[in-house]
Amino acid sequence: MNTMTAVNTESSISIRDLTLNFGAVQVLKRMDLEVAPGEFIVLLGPSGCGKSTLLNCIAGLLDITDGQIWIKGKNVTWAEPSERGIGMVFQSYALYPQMTVRGNMSFGLKNQKMPQAEIDARVARAAEILQIQPLLDRKPGALSGGQRQRVAIGRALVRDVDVFLFDEPLSNLDAKLRSELRVEIKRLHNKLNNTMVYVTHDQIEALTLADRIAVMRGGVIQQLDEPQTIYNRPANLFVAGFIGSPSMNFIHGAVKGGKFYAEGIVVDLAGYEGGALIDRPKAILGLRPEHLTVTNTAVAGKTIAATVEIDENLGADSLLWLKAGDNQISVRIPVEDRLNAGTSVHLEVDMSKASIFDAETEARV
Amino acid sequence: MADATANTPAVGIGPGPRGAKPRNAFAPRNIMLYGTLIIVAIYYALPLYVMIVTSLKGMPEIRMGNIFAPPLEVTFEPWVKAWSTACTGINCDGLSRGFWNSVWILVPSVVVSITIASVTGYALANWKFKGSEFFFAVLLIGAFIPYQVMLYPIVLVLKNLGDGISFFTVALGLGKVQVYGTLWGLVIVHTIFGMPILTLLFRNYFASLPEELFKAGRVDGAGFWGIFFRIMLPMSLPIFVVAMILQVTGIWNDFLFGVIYTKPEIYPMTVQLNNIVNSVQGIKEYNVNMAATLLTGLVPLIVYFVSGKLFVRGIAAGAVKG
Amino acid sequence: MADTGISSSSGARGAPGSVATQATLPIARKPSRLFRNLASKIALVPMILTVLVIFVGCTIWTVVHSFTSSKLLPKLDFVGLAQYERLWGNDRWMVSIKNLAVYGTCSMIFSLVIGFTLAALLDRKIRFENTFRTIILYPFALSFIVTGLVWQWILNPDFGIEKVVRDLGFESFVFDPLHSDQFVIYGILIAGLWQGTGLVMCLMLAGIRGIDEDIWKASRIEGIPVWKTYVQIIIPMIRPVIVTSVVLIASGIVKVYDLVVAQTSGGPGTSSQMPALYVMDRMFKDQNLAQGFAASTMMLVAVAIILIPWAYLEFGGKKSRG
Structure with missing residues (x-):
């Protein structure tokens, strides 16, 4: 192994070649990640994808097997969590039950042997920012879930650090508080x-909060991009299926001569924003429900014929489940345009927002 | 549920049963159930009752009547005699000697064994390292090894430990130190044999506390001892009480280690009790024997009746090994 | 701690928006494994010492010395299996084994049956459940010495049950197990069950209570009688608790010592000898150490025979190493 490594000294967090094994299981696989100062990164993925594990590695709560972690230009790979210049907020709040809110917030500072006056000033400032001044002398048991999470954020805040780590901080709260x-x-x-x-499995949180989202699966970052790019140009089939609710419609078929062929479906791929459309015997066309429109007129190569099966009223809009050949397709339509089951319609495809995946590599074309 | 609303006729409008199903407290089934339980309870309670009534009778009354009859004339003479003048061998200062010996054994043994086991359990739950689980597994297996297998070599270990310590104390001019045959030898033995079950108890308890609290402590810069004393201990009162109950009754009731690792002057109460009651010389004074037996059983009985549900929790925790 | 390589070109931060600056820095070397979590390793020293010195070391020591002819003092002059041949040719040992077999079989069966039956009775949502449980469990808090002495008194033919029944008019009634070669072991069994069944009941009750209430609803809807539900549905569902109970009862049986010492001292004659008693007498009374080591090694083998199938059932297939 070489004893020198190239590191981006401008990054706030720099992860190089990070590998973590639990016994024979490789949980994180040679991962690289650069986070710019002030950036809000969301690690998103299904449970077991390694997102929380990665966060714990950054925090120093798990000893990594191989690789390097740098925070603010400092190699912290083997540093204690408290020496890394991070603050962390946990899913279960993890407030010390026997200490008051003030005690919880000042515990870390006391461990640093900070003067009491400085501690008081920092706690007061954090309490003001989070508007939890009236709670300072209460015990966590006397607080509501939302208040507890504010205190937990406050505990990270008083540390006056540059990097905040959030481990699914909102998943224990009800929808409104969340x-x-x-x-x-x-x-x-x-x-x-x-x-x-910020680690979460909730794509709404990811899409609303993130500057960039890292979608993870099986210990590997599948795609790291801005939310809009992740949504509109998913790098592969997994990202496409994971993001978006209801999830993207996938139609299995083949690409031939600039056209997509599936059973009973022929779509012209002109206008597709992506790579070169060479012929592929096995390809998947991905269409988000909101990128399809219902029309009555068939246009060759532009529309897909389908039959309405179910119409779900979602309140703000309506979700139409249709059958096109063997394929089930969902389409989002305005509530007032609801259709009865059995109606035959045509679906117009917005090719600029469609995605085509290679069925073998599952990567976007 | 069984009979609270017994025989209350269903009040209501219209035909058909309404409200709670009527139940009869004296249904044959209930008589069977409660009858069985009462007989069982009598069987279990009887020895305690016999101990009490026998210890309150004079010897003439014991020779005349039957052991189940309540005393006609209550006397506390046997208790006084058992406590202060009953003989074991040449000593005739009663069980009080054994009682105080047991207290002196109990206090350090409970404190040392629980201190070590709680730290061990905490380290095993939160600070695992390669090999720690393996040692823990062997520790649990060790709980099943019959004591007889290890008794003699432990005598040698304690003797050598004494010699080892003496090497330093003599060099420092403090004289020789004995471990085998002394109070501290017995404390070590109780600590060793209490370790598997107590460690399991504490490990499981600390593992059941949210792991994120431990992580938060580490982010806050608390170390091994900081997290133990400032975060874990304040949350662990119940498990310490359970461990105390387990150890107080266990160590107080110990006979085997007391016989082997101490000398007659510091025999614990159980050993002295056995020597008093089963001594072959002299006339048998059954009332004194029963008073002595009760006196010996008093400490664990008080612990048991005072702690109630916690005792059950303690033994259930102690029982679920592995 | 990590040897942190602080960025030498950190001045580059002054140029916001510039292309990422690449600097070549020394990487942190992994710190020595030995000193990571050092506090935790130090905290586990008592456990590791206990495991290595006592559970492993002393056990091996005893097994090794069982192949010698050690008498008063241990010495390493190997005589092969001579001690074991002597052991199995010894009448007292054979009596002990026979007693252990009878006591063990009866104790196991009755403890399980009585324990489960009592648990099922207490589970019937009865009134005073706590009172009944308290009465049935209290003997468990007592020392075996106390238990042995109480039952010695109750079974005393001159004053105890035999006399009470004779006084009622049954002149020829005989109930004197403690002075009968043939029945003495059953006298010990009565006392042992009195002390131990409460624990089994508690475990079983906890197991039964842990079962989903819906099982009862389902069996009521299908009209299955209560006793049948217990036998055919509940028992298979509390298998883990039963297994735990079996292991606990079994390890208790092998260790039984204090009870016999207090109740009969192994008598009359040698007819209530137990293996543990045999070991203790050989080692500490007869100064025939190697014979005691051989006997205790046999006890260890017996425990292994019980434990290995259990461990296999419990952890079968899975590797329990962390």
């Missing part, structure tokens, strides 16, 4: 402009 705190975290980020690494 969206409130989501906005709060966003506001906090705008105000402090810290680097934030």
Whole structure:
């Protein structure tokens, strides 16, 4: 092994060649990640994809097998968590039950042997930012879930660090509180402009909060991009299927001469924004439900004939489940355009927003 | 549920049963159930009852009547005699000697064994390293090795330990130190044999606390001892109580280690009790014997009746090994 | 701690928006494995010492010395299997084994049956459940010495049950197990069951209570009688608890010592000898150490025979090493 490594000294967090094994299982596989100062990165993926594990490695709570971790230009690969210049917020809040809110927030500072006056000043400032001053002398047991999570954020805040790590901080809260705190975290980020690494399995949180999203599966980052790119140009089949609800429609077929052929379907691929469309015997056409429109008139190469099966009223809009040949297709339509089951319609494809995947490599073309 | 609303006729409008199903407290089934339980309870309670009534009778009354009859004339003479003048061999200062010996054995043994086991359990739950689980597995297997297998070599270990310590104390001019045959030898033995079950108890308890608390502590810069004392200990009172109950009753009731690792002057109460009751010389004074037996059983009985549910939790925790 | 390589070109931060600056820096070397989590390793020293010195070391020491002719002092003059031949040719040992077999079989069967039956009775949502449980479990808190002495007294033919029944008019009634070569072991069994069944009941009750309430609803809807539900549905469902109970009872049986010492001292004659007693007498009374080591090694083998199938059932297939 060479004893020197190239590191991007401008990055806030720089992860090089990170590998983590649990026994024979490789949990993280030679991972690289650069996070710019002030960037909000969301690690997104299904459970077991290694996103929380990666966060724990950054925090120093797990000893890695191989690789390097740099935070603010400092090699912290083997540093203690408290020496890494990070603050962390946990899913279960992890507030020390026997200490007051003030005690919880000042525990880390006391361990640093900071003067009491400085501790008080920092706690007061964090409490003000999070508006938890009235709670300072209460025990965590007397707080609601939302209040607890604010305190947990406050505990990270008083450390006055550049990097915040969030481990699914909102998943123990109910839907309403979750969206409130989501906005709060966003506001906090705008105000402090810290680097934030945020782990979640909730794609709404990821899409709303992130500057960039890292979609993970099986210990590997599948795609690292801005939310809009992830949504519109998913790098592969997994990312395409994981992001978006209801998920993207996948039609199995073949690409031949600039056209996509599936059973009973022929679509002209002109206007597709992606790579060169060489012929592929096995390809998958991915269409998001909102990128299809229902029309009555068939246009050769532009529309897909389908029959309505079910119409689900979602309140704001309506979801239409149709059958086109063997394929099930969902389409989002305005509520007022609802259709009865059995109606035959044509679906117009917006090719500029479609994705084509190679069925073998599962990568986007 | 069984009979609280017994025989209450169903009140309501219209025909058909309404409300709770009527139940009869004296249904044959209930009589069977409670009858069986009462007989069982009598069987279990009887020895305690016999101990009490026998210890309150004079010897003439014991020779005349039957052991189940309550005392006609209550006397506390046997208790006084058992406590202060009953003889074991040449010593005739009663069980009080054994009682205080047991107390002196109990206190350090409980403190040392629980201290070591709690730290061990914490380290095993939160600070695993390669090999720690393996040693723990062997420790648990060790709990099943019959004590008889290890008794003699432990005598040698304690003797050597004494010699080893003496090497330093003599060099420092403090004289020779004995471990085997002393209180501290027995404390070590109790610590060793209490370790598997207590460690399991503490390890499982600490492992059941949210792992994120431990992680938060590390991010906050607390180390091994900082997390133990500042975060874990304040949350662990219940498990310490359970461990105390387990150890107090276990060590108080010990006979085997007391016989082997101590000398007659510091025999614990159980050993002295056995020597008093099963001594072959003299006339048997059954009332004194029963008073002595009760006195010996008193400490664990008080612990048991005071702790109630926690005791059950303790033994259930102690029982679920592996 | 890591040898942190602090960026030498950190001045590059002053140029926002510039292309990422690449600097070549020394990588941190992995710190020595030995000193990572050092506090945790130090904390586990008592456990590791216990495992290595006592559970492994002392056990091997005893097994090795069982192949010698050690008498008063241990010495390493190997005589092959001579001690084992002597052991199996010894009448007292054979009596011990026979007693252990009878006591063990009965104790196992009755403990399980009585324990489960009592648990099922207490599970019937009865009133005073806590009182009944308290009464049935309290003997478990007592020392075996206390238990042995109480039952010695109750079974005393001159004052105890035999006399009470005779006084009722049954002049020829005989119930004197403790003085009968043939029945003495059953006298010990009565006392052993009295002390131990409460624990089994508690475990079983915990197991039964742990079962989903819906099972009962389902069996009621299908009209299965209560006793049948217990036997055919509940028992298979609490298999882990039963296995735990079996292991606990079995390891208790092999260790039984104090109870016999207190109740009969192994008598009359040698008819209530137990292996543990045999070991203790050989080692500490007769100064025939190697014979005691051989006997205790046999006890170890017996435990292994019980334990290995259990471990296989419990952890079968899985590797339990962390």
